[in-house]
Amino acid sequence: MDSLKFCYKITELIKSKKGYDIRILDLRKLSSIADYFVICSADSERQVKAIADEIDRKLTEQGIKNSHKEGYEALNWVLLDYFDVVVHIFRVEARNYYNLERLWGDAPAITIKDNG
Template sequence: MMKSALDWAERIAQVIVDKKGENILLLDLRRISPIADYFILATAQSPLHAQAISDEVVEKLKKDGYPIHHVEGYTQAQWILLDYLDIVVHIFLPEVRTFYGLERLWGDAPRRIFSANSTPQGKL
């Protein structure tokens, strides 16, 4: 059976949880913007951690049959963007995430919060 974009987005969020990403938000942009159906925002604690999260997402999703379209920011690893066309993943260092404030920019988007210690919170 074909997975929906939401199924893939939740899979990506879980991979990030498993790699110890923090403050993971899944934003539903379907009624707000044509850019993508979903954004996933996550915080990494170092450039190496950001690259490890990125590598894990790309590898696991490719293995699951959902290949990446484009990657930006990997070398500097301050803000890594993984573009899956209908899902865009943003992996930030803490200060970069605060500076750009995508959560505020997309404030009216329904959101779901993912963390290691609980089931996802929020309704999409």
């Protein structure tokens, strides 16, 4: 599957669990660590976990396993690494603190419309 299409699949899973402020950062010309970051916000630890679990479960059902995941201990920032696409699920406070969009400010960004 094309990496960008994969990102859109992930954004639908995020939206299904009420994740919001979703952005896709295109890193292809900036870094070799991934083609894209998918970044989203959640309001609580429970919601961060629900979003991460939904992505992991639905993709695993389709035979797509992540290569690495971290952040399940604190649930402020969960990272799911799918090689070409890295998903970042943040509580709002952590997202504001780490500000990946500023750190990767040269990356073209796609903003996904929130539900509602």
